[in-house]
Amino acid sequence: MSITIHLYYTGKDGSARRFAQEMVESGLADAVRAEEGCLRYEYFFPMGDPETVLLIDRWLDQAALDFHHKSPMMAQIARLRDKYRLRLRTERYADAP
Secondary structure (H helix, E strand, C coil), X not given: CCEEEEEEEECCCCHHHHXXXXXXXXXXXXXXXXXXXXXXXXXXXXXXXXXXXXEEEEECCHHHHHHHHCCHHHHHXXXXXXXXXXXXXXXXXXXXX
């Protein structure tokens, strides 16, 4: 059963887009994509909300997601989120087995 998570990063004065840009340019996004069980890790920009970035994050199963959440990369991502003073909202979807 795969798990898809929508993460909405919201900030001010373009900070959410700068966060996504730094995630990509620093190689963190590619490092997450290379983790076993990562099926998708992509950023999108909602047309009606220039202060929000949507991350679509999809994992093979709960074990892969748990491994990702325990990885050292999560601390790096949290530091970047704090650096840009972002609020985070999530939605979780699971495929039927």
